Amino acid sequence: MRDSDATAHATADERARRIETQLSRAGLGLVPRMGRRVSDRLFDRLLHLLTIRHPRAFTAFRAMPDACLLIEPVDTPMAFLLRVGPNLSLRALRRGAAAPGDVGGVTADAVVRGPYAQLLDLLEGRIDGDALFFRRELTIVGDTALILALRNTLDGEEMDLLADAMSFAGPLAHALPVLRRNAGSILDRLDAARRLLPSPLRRGLARVEARLSGLAPAPEA
Amino acid sequence: MTPSLTLGPVLFNWPVDRWRDFYARIADEAPVDTVILGEIVCFKRAPFFATAMDAVVDRLTAAGKTVWLASPILVGSERELAAMRDLTAADGDDAVPTGATLIEANDMGALARLAGRPHAVGPMINLYNEATLAWLAGRGAVSVSLPAELPAASVATLAKAGCDLGVAVEVQVWGRAPLAISARCYHARAHGLHKDGCQYVCGNDPDGLPVATMDGQPFLTVNGTQTLSHGCLCLAAELEALAAMGVGRFRLSPHAVDMVRVAEAFRAVLDGRREGRAVAAELDGLIDAPLVNGFFHDTAGARHVGGAARFQSGKEKPLSQKDKGSMS
Amino acid sequence: MDGFELICPAGTPAALRAAVDAGADAVYLGFRDETNARNFPGLNFTREDVAEAVAYAHARKVEVFVAINTYPQAGGLGPWRRAVDDAARLKVDAVILADLGLLDYAAGRHPDLRLHLSVQASAANADAIQLYREAFGVRRVVLPRVLTVPEIARLNAQVDVETEVFVFGGLCPMAEGRCSLSSYATGLSPNKQGVCSPASHVRYEPRGAALASTLGDFTINVFGADEPAGYPTLCKGRFVARDTPAYLFEEPTSLNAMDLLPDLKAAGVRALKIEGRQRGKAYIGAVVRAYREALDAFAAGRPVPRSADLQAMVEGGAQTTGAYKRAWR
Numbered sequence: 080m081r082d083s084d085a086t087a088h089a090t091a092d093e094r095a096r097r098i099e100t101q102l103s104r105a106g107l108g109l110v111p112r113m114g115r116r117v118s119d120r121l122f123d124r125l126l127h128l129l130t131i132r133h134p135r136a137f138t139a140f141r142a143m144p145d146a147c148l149l150i151e152p153v154d155t156p157m158a159f160l161l162r163v164g165p166n167l168s169l170r171a172l173r174r175g176a177a178a179p180g181d182v183g184g185v186t187a188d189a190v191v192r193g194p195y196a197q198l199l200d201l202l203e204g205r206i207d208g209d210a211l212f213f214r215r216e217l218t219i220v221g222d223t224a225l226i227l228a229l230r231n232t233l234d235g236e237e238m239d240l241l242a243d244a245m246s247f248a249g250p251l252a253h254a255l256p257v258l259r260r261n262a263g264s265i266l267d268r269l270d271a272a273r274r275l276l277p278s279p280l281r282r283g284l285a286r287v288e289a290r291l292s293g294l295a296p297a298p299e300a
Numbered sequence: 301m302t303p304s305l306t307l308g309p310v311l312f313n314w315p316v317d318r319w320r321d322f323y324a325r326i327a328d329e330a331p332v333d334t335v336i337l338g339e340i341v342c343f344k345r346a347p348f349f350a351t352a353m354d355a356v357v358d359r360l361t362a363a364g365k366t367v368w369l370a371s372p373i374l375v376g377s378e379r380e381l382a383a384m385r386d387l388t389a390a391d392g393d394d395a396v397p398t399g400a401t402l403i404e405a406n407d408m409g410a411l412a413r414l415a416g417r418p419h420a421v422g423p424m425i426n427l428y429n430e431a432t433l434a435w436l437a438g439r440g441a442v443s444v445s446l447p448a449e450l451p452a453a454s455v456a457t458l459a460k461a462g463c464d465l466g467v468a469v470e471v472q473v474w475g476r477a478p479l480a481i482s483a484r485c486y487h488a489r490a491h492g493l494h495k496d497g498c499q500y501v502c503g504n505d506p507d508g509l510p511v512a513t514m515d516g517q518p519f520l521t522v523n524g525t526q527t528l529s530h531g532c533l534c535l536a537a538e539l540e541a542l543a544a545m546g547v548g549r550f551r552l553s554p555h556a557v558d559m560v561r562v563a564e565a566f567r568a569v570l571d572g573r574r575e576g577r578a579v580a581a582e583l584d585g586l587i588d589a590p591l592v593n594g595f596f597h598d599t600a601g602a603r604h605v606g607g608a609a610r611f612q613s614g615k616e617k618p619l620s621q622k623d624k625g626s627m628s
Numbered sequence: 629m630d631g632f633e634l635i636c637p638a639g640t641p642a643a644l645r646a647a648v649d650a651g652a653d654a655v656y657l658g659f660r661d662e663t664n665a666r667n668f669p670g671l672n673f674t675r676e677d678v679a680e681a682v683a684y685a686h687a688r689k690v691e692v693f694v695a696i697n698t699y700p701q702a703g704g705l706g707p708w709r710r711a712v713d714d715a716a717r718l719k720v721d722a723v724i725l726a727d728l729g730l731l732d733y734a735a736g737r738h739p740d741l742r743l744h745l746s747v748q749a750s751a752a753n754a755d756a757i758q759l760y761r762e763a764f765g766v767r768r769v770v771l772p773r774v775l776t777v778p779e780i781a782r783l784n785a786q787v788d789v790e791t792e793v794f795v796f797g798g799l800c801p802m803a804e805g806r807c808s809l810s811s812y813a814t815g816l817s818p819n820k821q822g823v824c825s826p827a828s829h830v831r832y833e834p835r836g837a838a839l840a841s842t843l844g845d846f847t848i849n850v851f852g853a854d855e856p857a858g859y860p861t862l863c864k865g866r867f868v869a870r871d872t873p874a875y876l877f878e879e880p881t882s883l884n885a886m887d888l889l890p891d892l893k894a895a896g897v898r899a900l901k902i903e904g905r906q907r908g909k910a911y912i913g914a915v916v917r918a919y920r921e922a923l924d925a926f927a928a929g930r931p932v933p934r935s936a937d938l939q940a941m942v943e944g945g946a947q948t949t950g951a952y953k954r955a956w957r
Contacts, residue, residue: 135641139670204642204908204909205910206910207911212857213856215839218832223827224826225669226827227827230670230908231639231670231671232640232670234639234642234643234908235639235640235641235670237645375753375755375756376752376753377779380753381755384755385755407753408756408760409752410755411759412756412758426727426728426805428699428700428701428702428727428819429699429702429703429729430703431727431728431729431730431733432699432727432728435732436728447808449808449811449812449817449819449820450702453702453703454703458702479809479812480802480803480806480807480863481802481807482774482801482802482803483775483803483951483956484801484877484951484956486876490870490872490876491870494955496954510869511867512867512868512869513846513848513868514840514849514867514868514873517845517846517847519867520809520812522869527802594815595808600812600813600814600844600845601808602812602813602845602846603845
């Protein structure tokens with residue numbers, strides 16, 4: 080009895096996670112439209128907030144020698160450049176432009192590449208990075224020690240990156256807990272709706288999702 | 301103290317006749333002071349050499365050499381333990397030929413057995429600092445041979461501590477560096493065999509089985525359960541510095557080459573008759589491997605620092621400070 | 629007779645909490661420097677972290693062991709001695725040491741501090757173990773991964789010290805603490821700096837669809853397009869001997885001795901140890917939980933559950949019983 084409860088619970092959690100991941104990935108699709116200055120300010124605020132919530136990790140990042148890590152979720156249009164050391168900073172940039180070696184005038188010492196969902200899980204310590212790497216779902220280029228130091232430091236935190244990120248995003252802050260509670264039924268309804276749709280519409284829905292998450296080019300406005 | 305040359309035990313599985321002849325020539329021609337005997341790598345090989353041991357000890361002592369016996373590196377099984385106990389027995393057991401003056405311990409069990417009696421500590425005992433050296437001296441160690449991976453700064457500190465404690469300090473100056481020991485036999489494994497049915501395939505490789513990277517770069521040497529470097533450790537050019545630190549004993553590790561020539565070359569440097577650097581250049585290529593001295597210079601053991609000798613790899617740039625430092 | 633004690637790794641405070649919460653009997657950890665054998669970037673505990681770890685663990689009746697298991701540097705014993713002093717001051721339940729000089733120091737300076745012998749000391753026979761027992765009062769020995777189960781049983785019959793063995797995680801095919809392979813390729817060694825095949829010397833290099841991993845000046849492996857990859861730990865690399873590229877020393881597998889619980893119990897083993905202070909808290913939580921369930925089932929005489937879900941966690945996706953079975957040799 081207890082076991083099956085636990086299973087049902089886990090499944091609801093997993094579903095909530097899937098929605099969160101999809102939504103946040105879609106949100107990232109909006110970042111390029113914000114303009115550089117708005118986006119930079121947004122990530123400055125996020126970094127500031129993370130520093131307050133996770134002083135151990137972010138103090139450690141500041142204590143590291145100056146270095147840049149490029150984080151590339153391969154299924155989003157965006158990449159992130161994390162600079163550690165005394166000038167700690169976090170920036171979003173268009174992924175295509177981000178070749179290792181030279182990123183917006185900054186040299187990336189290391190690059191981690193992988194699917195967005197896995198990278199997010201990794202940042203929050205939900206999955207084991209080594210296992211992902213063994214399965215070749217993650218690619219690592221450059222300074223392996225830098226990547227390991229970041230991974231180990233982040234893994235030492237209990238981090239809920241999405242909750243942290245959304246907590247300064249006004250109304251969205253209230254949306255997340257509601258979403259997490261109701262994820263199971265929302266997904267059920269979505270799935271049911273999808274099954275009922277005629278196939279041309281289903282394909283249309285897929286296109287909308289793709290556009291939302293930034294995988295397909297947005298129609299010219 | 302007069303610097304002295306030691307010939308370490310033969311690590312490879314040579315046919316017993318070759319082994320006996322090798323030591324006969326050492327007795328007659330090699331200017332070494334101490335010869336250490338014993339099969340220290342694999343218990344399965346030991347019976348072959350046991351048959352010739354007494355004769356070899358006699359031959360060497362008759363030639364004026366000091367003879368020590370070395371204990372095995374890895375003692376795990378009951379039979380290995382029994383053999384080690386026989387070797388280290390206090391009452392002059394049959395296992396110890398008369399004429400052999402000291403036992404060199406290469407595992408902690410042997411060290412336990414030898415406590416309270418004069419003994420030597422071999423390079424397979426983890427001796428990294430002066431506190432450990434003092435503890436060993438307190439239990440009867442009269443001579444210690446340092447692990448190959450120790451850098452110059454550690455050697456200097458230990459040599460000084462050895463002088464203060466009255467313990468002779470030895471450093472390996474020639475031959476492939478021992479890097480690891482295992483319960484698994486890699487020689488057998490490379491032949492698709494199990495250790496228990498190994499067919500003594502290690503006997504095919506008198507200087508060990510070459511191991512290369514997948515790019516074809518020579519890297520390591522397998523000797524049964526032991527792994528050695530591919531590069532030949534050579535500290536001929538560093539002999540003067542070692543002596544100045546207070547190191548009094550210099551170990552040559554035998555290979556299937558003209559070891560009399562190697563011993564003569566090192567003796568000439570110790571006697572001040574030849575330049576260490578010139579000797580290193582002469583010995584380069586004697587075995588089919590580059591000379592390496594990286595451990596002593598606090599960098600990768602596979603590297604060669606300074607001098608005219610060849611580098612092991614194509615990438616000849618020295619490690620940068622960033623590469624060298626430990627991570628923090 | 630008591631059940632096995634389950635000894636679990638922690639590289640970070642979060643991993644420690646994960647291990648405690650998942651059912652560890654004791655957690656072992658290291659200070660954030662070269663005094664421990666997992667001196668990896670971003671890993672390990674400050675003095676304050678250890679104080680908090682001890683408070684968290686002790687409140688839940690879990691013990692904390694501190695590994696100070698590298699070999700102090702000649703002329704620089706300070707950091708190692710301070711580590712022992714601080715561990716004693718922070719009221720940890722045991723320190724895990726390897727160096728003779730440091731054991732001598734700890735036994736003399738802190739007679740009430742419980743001493744365990746690290747696997748890095750590689751005490752593989754009864755005489756060696758008795759030496760550590762008689763000279764320093766060592767209470768427990770972590771056995772090197774070179775012994776078969778029958779050898780462990782014979783050994784336990786001859787010594788009056790508790791023994792602890794590794795049951796899960798990375799497997800050294802070499803006798804631990806007696807290996808300079810990493811040092812030969814990089815200049816940094818487990819014994820001196822507490823690192824094996826250090827990340828600072830590791831590079832991954834795409835070669836078409838293949839992926840090469842290098843350590844220092846040496847290529848340790850080349851993975852085909854569909855092959856699972858591995859960290860280039862030197863002894864788990866692929867090398868060429870007799871013209872054949874192969875995993876000469878050890879395949880990229882993970883030790884899992886869960887099937888051997890009855891044998892290890894009969895052999896008189898007191899504690900079971902999980903390797904992996906360098907692994908993430910997700911891994912540690914999952915492995916500790918699986919072993920807790922298995923040990924509880926075993927203690928109650930129930931069948932030990934299968935640990936299929938651990939398969940995904942391990943290197944190469946493959947598991948072995950390692951040296952515990954003679955066939956490994």
